Amino acid sequence: MSADFSASARALSIELYRGAMAYLIPLNKAGGVNGRRVELTAYDDKYQPDLAIQNTLRLMKDDVFALFSYVGTPTMIRTLPLLRMRQAEHFLLFFPFTGADANRIPPYDKFTFNLRASYDQETAGLVDHFVALHRTRIAVFYQADAYGRAGWAGVRKALAKHGLEIAGEATYRRGSPFDQSYDPQVAIMERLQPEAVICVGTSPACAGFVRDMRDRGVDCPIATISFVGADIVLKLLSDAERNSTKHYPSQLVSSQVVPSYQDDSLPVVHEYREAMDRYRDAIMPPDSLIYPEGKTPETEYAPLPYSFVSFEGYLNAKMFVAILQRMGANPRRSDLAQAAMTTGDFDLGLRQPLSFGGPTDRRQALDKVYYAVIRGGQLMPLHDGEWEAWVKR
Numbered sequence: 001m002s003a004d005f006s007a008s009a010r011a012l013s014i015e016l017y018r019g020a021m022a023y024l025i026p027l028n029k030a031g032g033v034n035g036r037r038v039e040l041t042a043y044d045d046k047y048q049p050d051l052a053i054q055n056t057l058r059l060m061k062d063d064v065f066a067l068f069s070y071v072g073t074p075t076m077i078r079t080l081p082l083l084r085m086r087q088a089e090h091f092l093l094f095f096p097f098t099g100a101d102a103n104r105i106p107p108y109d110k111f112t113f114n115l116r117a118s119y120d121q122e123t124a125g126l127v128d129h130f131v132a133l134h135r136t137r138i139a140v141f142y143q144a145d146a147y148g149r150a151g152w153a154g155v156r157k158a159l160a161k162h163g164l165e166i167a168g169e170a171t172y173r174r175g176s177p178f179d180q181s182y183d184p185q186v187a188i189m190e191r192l193q194p195e196a197v198i199c200v201g202t203s204p205a206c207a208g209f210v211r212d213m214r215d216r217g218v219d220c221p222i223a224t225i226s227f228v229g230a231d232i233v234l235k236l237l238s239d240a241e242r243n244s245t246k247h248y249p250s251q252l253v254s255s256q257v258v259p260s261y262q263d264d265s266l267p268v269v270h271e272y273r274e275a276m277d278r279y280r281d282a283i284m285p286p287d288s289l290i291y292p293e294g295k296t297p298e299t300e301y302a303p304l305p306y307s308f309v310s311f312e313g314y315l316n317a318k319m320f321v322a323i324l325q326r327m328g329a330n331p332r333r334s335d336l337a338q339a340a341m342t343t344g345d346f347d348l349g350l351r352q353p354l355s356f357g358g359p360t361d362r363r364q365a366l367d368k369v370y371y372a373v374i375r376g377g378q379l380m381p382l383h384d385g386e387w388e389a390w391v392k393r
Contacts, residue, residue: 001017001040001041001042001043001067001068001069001070002042002043002045002051002052002055002056002059002067002070002071002075002079003016003017003042003044003045003069003070003071003072003075003097004044004045004046004047004048004071004072004075005017005042005044005046005285005289005290006044006046006289006290006291006292006293007046007047007048007175008047008174008175008176008177008202008204008205009047009071009072009202009203010290010301011203011229011232011301011309012071012097012202012203012227012229012232012309013071014284014285014290014301014303015229015231015232015303015304015307015309015310015313016069016071016097016309016310016312016313016316017040017042017069017283017285017313018276018283018284018285018303018310018313019272019276019283019307019309019310019311019312019313019314019315019316019317020040020068020069020313020314020316020317021040021279021282021283021313021317022272022275022276022279022283022310022313022314022317023275023314023317023318023321024038024039024040024317024321025275025279025282025283026275026278026279027317027321033321033324033325034324034325034327034328034329034331035329036329038317038320038321038324040068040317041059041062041064042285042289043055043058043059043289044289044290044292045072045075047071047072047074047075047174047175047202048075049074049075049077049078050078051075052070052072052075052076052078052079053078053079053082056079056082057082060082060086060089060091064091065331065333065336066091066092066093066094066320066333066336067079067083067091067092067093067094068093068094068095068316068320069094069095069096069097069313069316070093070096070097070098071096071097071098072097072098072147072227073098073100073102073145073146073147073150073227074145074146074147074174076093076096076098076100076102076103077100077102077103077146079093080093080102080103080108080111080112081108083108083111083112084107084108084111087111089333090333090334090336090337091111091333092111092112092113092333092336092337093111093112093113094112094113094316094320094340095113095114095115095116095316095319095320096112096114097116097227097309097312098119098147098227099116099117099118099119099120099121099122099150099225099226099227099257100118100119100146100147100150101118101119101120101150102146102150104118104363104364109363110337110363112363113340113356113363113364113365114363114364114365115312115315115316115319115354115364115365115366116226116257116258116312116364116366117257117364117366117367117368117369118154118364119150119151119154119200119225119227120153120154120157120158121367121369122154122225122226122255122257122369123151123154123155123157123158123198123200123225123255124154124157124158124161125255125369125371126155126158126198126223126225126253126255127155127158127159127162127198128158129371129387130195130196130221130223131159131162131164132387133387133388133390133391133392134195134391134392135195135196135220135221135390135392136162136164136195137167137192137193137194137195137196138155138159138164138166138167138194138195138196138197138198139166139167139168139169139170139189139192139194139196139197139198140152140155140166140168140169140170140197140198140199140200141169141170141171141172141185141189141197141198141199141200141201141206141209142169142170142171142172142199142200142201143171143172143173143174143200143201143202143205144171144172144173144174145174147174147200147201147227148171148200148201150200151198151200151225152166152169152200155198155200167192167194167195168188168189168191168192168194169188170184170185170186170188170189171185172185172201172205172209174202176204176205176208177204177205177208178203178204178205178207178208178211178236179208180208181208181212182205182208182209182211182212182213183212183216185209185212186209186212186213186216186218189213189218190216190218194220195220195221195392196220196221196222196223197213197220197221197222197223198222198223198224198225199222199223199224199225199228200225200227200228201228202227202228202229203228203229203232203233203236204236206224206228206233207232207233207236207237207240208236210222210233210237210248210249210252211237211240211246211248214246214247214248214250215244215246219250219251220251221251221252221253221390222251222252222253223252223253223254223255224252224253224254224255225254225255226254226255226256226257226308226312228254229307229308229309230254230256230308230372230379231304231306231307231308231309231379232304232307232309233252233254234249234374234377234379235304237249238377249374251390252373252374253371253372253373253382253390254308254371254372254373254379255369255370255371256308256369256370256371256372257312257366257368257369257370258308258311258312258315258366258370259350259370259381260308260370260372260379260380260381261273261306261307261308261311262378262379262380262381263381265351266349266350266351267349267351268314268315268318268348268349268350269311269349271314271349272306272310272311272314273306275314276305276306276310276314277305280303280305284303308372308379315348315350318348318349319346319348319354319365322343322346322348323336323339323340323343324339326339326342326343327339340356340357341356341357341361342357343355343356343357352368354366373386
């Protein structure tokens with residue numbers, strides 16, 4: 001695993017790791033897979049592509065069985081050519097935390113497997129809902145890199161299907177913190193007067209943008225996609241509200257690629273929440289990974305009890321183990337792709353079948369997009385019939 005454990009996207013990476021470990025720790029306590037432990041080796045790339053390349057080469061030198069749950073589009077994109085160059089060694093990337101197209105289309109699609117829906121699917125869902133609510137002037141706030149452009153392109157394609165164009169855009173530099181001013185970007189939105197804004201960024205920047213939008217009285221609906229990390233945004237905005245008279249999370253919606261961890265009708269939600277509670281301390285990454293310069297009160301990370309991100313990490317680990325269990329006592333990396341492609345329909349406890357392979361050589365298990373809003377200080381599911389409250393009057 002290569003992910004940002006110490007810079008602007010650290011919260012996403014830490015929570016994704018915690019979710020995966022919440023599944024792997026009890027699995028290994030029970031004997032692992034066919035008597036073998038499943039270990040997760042993680043390196044910090046600080047959301048920097050060059051470091052992600054170095055980490056990938058290091059993992060390949062470590063002779064890992066598979067690459068797993070990389071975090072971020074700009075980092076993942078730069079590592080894909082390595083998989084192609086080293087294809088004779090059968091290294092594959094499973095379940096990266098990104099919805100970009102780069103690993104879903106040739107020439108790199110055959111080196112990756114995805115659990116989650118794509119950014120095109122997420123942005124199409126948001127656009128379709130907003131247009132149905134007569135909100136057709138849709139602007140985009142996005143990170144100025146491959147990730148931001150992937151989301152921007154998804155919005156543009158979705159709007160084009162309705163005969164519409166992006167109403168305007170504002171960008172920010174990757175790594176921008178929550179406590180910086182986003183007034184220049186908000187000023188652009190004030191001039192544009194959008195009826196909705198879709199954010200494609202990291203949690204610190206998107207939360208800072210929402211805060212400054214509300215502080216300047218721009219109250220249109222704001223949507224974030226899954227990579228933004230809605231639970232982290234909620235925490236940042238809730239903390240900021242203590243020194244403000246504004247209600248920052250108002251008219252804030254997020255698209256998600258896994259169901260709500262509040263949905264207790266799903267068996268896997270019960271499993272996940274129980275594991276997160278039981279192994280709360282044990283699932284944290286080592287201090288050396290998340291505090292490379294030493295742990296201080298300013299840098300100490302406060303883990304979330306539950307989140308969409310850690311839930312996705314849990315599902316990633318569970319799906320990967322399901323593939324391993326089909327490989328027998330002496331699994332070979334060269335057989336991993338075939339094992340994944342022949343799993344057939346598999347239910348992780350989501351009450352819906354997941355599968356790879358088939359006549360379309362499918363390498364993405366889930367297509368459904370979910371939505372969440374903040375009610376009573378918590379992220380709760382937003383169902384289809386509830387969008388009407390946001391209709392343009």
